[in-house]
Every structure is written in C-alpha cells, then in structure tokens.
Amino acid sequence: AQKVTQAQTEISVVEKEDVTLDCVYETRDTTYYLFWYKQPPSGELVFLIRRNSFDEQNEISGRYSWNFQKSTSSFNFTITASQVVDSAVYFCALSAYIKAAGNKLTFGGGTRVLVKP
Amino acid sequence: GAVVSQHPSWVICKSGTSVKIECRSLDFQATTMFWYRQFPKQSLMLMATSNEGSKATYEQGVEKDKFLINHASLTLSTLTVTSAHPEDSSFYICSAQKTSGSPDTQYFGPGTRLTVL
Numbered sequence: 001a002q003k004v005t006q007a008q009t010e011i012s013v014v015e016k017e018d019v020t021l022d023c024v025y026e027t028r029d030t031t032y033y034l035f036w037y038k039q040p041p042s043g044e045l046v047f048l049i050r051r052n053s054f055d056e057q058n059e060i061s062g063r064y065s066w067n068f069q070k071s072t073s074s075f076n077f078t079i080t081a082s083q084v085v086d087s088a089v090y091f092c093a094l095s096a097y098i099k100a101a102g103n104k105l106t107f108g109g110g111t112r113v114l115v116k117p
Numbered sequence: 118g119a120v121v122s123q124h125p126s127w128v129i130c131k132s133g134t135s136v137k138i139e140c141r142s143l144d145f146q147a148t149t150m151f152w153y154r155q156f157p158k159q160s161l162m163l164m165a166t167s168n169e170g171s172k173a174t175y176e177q178g179v180e181k182d183k184f185l186i187n188h189a190s191l192t193l194s195t196l197t198v199t200s201a202h203p204e205d206s207s208f209y210i211c212s213a214q215k216t217s218g219s220p221d222t223q224y225f226g227p228g229t230r231l232t233v234l
Contacts, residue, residue: 033221033222035222037225042227043208043210043227043228043230044225044226044227044228045161045210045212045225046225047119047222047223047224047225050222091160091161095221095223103149103166103214103221104163104166105151105163105212105223107160107161108160109159109160110159110160112158
C-alpha cells in the first residue's frame with residue numbers, strides 16, 4: 001500500500017520568511033514519481049514539480065526548492081522569501097504503477113500555507 | 118501545454134436530478150483520465166480511473182451506477198452524477214495523463230463545485 005504523510009496541517013508566516021513543507025512517503029515499488037501540487041483558493045491544482053525515484057538530485061526553481069532523500073523517504077519543499085500569493089494548500093503526492101489499477105496518485109493530507117503581509 | 122478544462126465550473130441542482138460534468142484535455146491527448154472528489158479542507162479522494170474506449174475502474178466504496186464515467190475520446194471524459202442527493206454535494210476534479218502504463222504527471226482541471234439542494 002502507498003501512503004503520503006504531510007504532518008503539518010497549517011503553517012502561518014509573515015511575508016519574506018522561508019517556509020518548508022514536510023512530506024514523508026511509503027511505497028514498496030522501486031519505480032515511482034513524487035509530486036508537489038499547489039491548490040490556491042480558486043481550487044485548481046497547479047503542478048509544481050515531479051521527481052522520479054532514481055533522481056535524487058535536488059532542485060531549485062526560482063523561489064522554490066526541493067529536497068528528495070530516498071534514505072528517509074522524504075520529499076520536502078521550501079518556498080524562499082514567501083509572498084502573499086503563495087498562500088494556498090500544498091499537496092505532496094506519490095504515483096507508482098500498480099498493474100491491476102493503472103497509475104494511481106496518492107495524495108497527502110495537504111498543508112495550508114498562510115502568508116501574511 | 119497540458120491544459121485541462123472542466124465544465125461547468127459550478128452547478129446547483131435539485132435532489133433527484135442528474136448532473137453531467139465534462140473534462141477536456143485542450144492541447145494533448147489524454148490516454149488516461151481520473152476523477153477525484155474533494156470535501157472542504159480535505160485532500161483529494163480518487164473516485165475512478167478511465168482509459169479511452171474502456172470501462173472505468175472505480176475505487177472501493179464508489180458506486181459505479183451512481184457515478185457514471187464515459188471516456189469516449191482521447192480528449193473528453195464525462196462524469197454523470199445520477200439521482201443526485203445533498204450528500205453528493207462536493208468539489209469534483211478531473212485530471213488527465215498523457216500516457217498509461219507508467220507513472221506520469223497528472224494535469225488537473227479547475228474543478229466543478231456541485232451543490233444539491
């Protein structure tokens with residue numbers, strides 16, 4: 001069975017502070033993808049990043065950075081110098097191919113980020 | 118690229134009526150589409166997976182006779198909520214994936230908010 005845990009339900013910061021979102025996953029598959037999605041108040045899920053299980057290289061994209069550590073089954077996400085527009089719910093998700101059911105995306109519970117001006 | 122649309126964005130209906138929600142991939146062919154349900158302040162719950170030209174695969178606990186899914190083409194999937202009741206009120210989100218057979222990125226539509234009176 002697959003499981004994604006986002007221990008932080010809500011984080012509140014003041015603008016320009018850094019925010020790190022934790023994500024821990026469980027899977028028995030050796031090939032899988034990890035994702036981060038952002039869901040602003042409008043409701044639409046916005047794809048942020050995808051990492052496959054063979055690529056542990058961490059990445060920085062603008063104010064976003066990701067830290068994938070297979071040894072601890074973690075895929076953490078950091079927003080640097082947060083802005084009010086970053087206020088949203090962030091979901092970590094795992095996709096592994098299950099032959100009988102196709103590609104299922106398992107979501108974590110989400111972390112609500114509130115950036116105050 | 119990878120834009121997914123949903124129509125309608127919101128719908129209010131009377132109890133006992135049926136509602137159809139459309140999900141379209143606008144700039145790519147979607148081999149696989151997914152339907153999710155999201156309750157307020159909760160994560161996404163996968164309802165079903167559909168592949169073009171095949172019957173949908175429903176998750177455990179989802180009534181296939183109540184939530185009819187049709188994936189008639191590579192760019193269109195529909196979800197029909199039959200004989201809707203107030204407990205069916207929710208935010209329904211579709212996603213589309215370019216491939217099947219391996220983990221891939223799911224691109225999400227903007228969601229449809231259903232309110233059953």
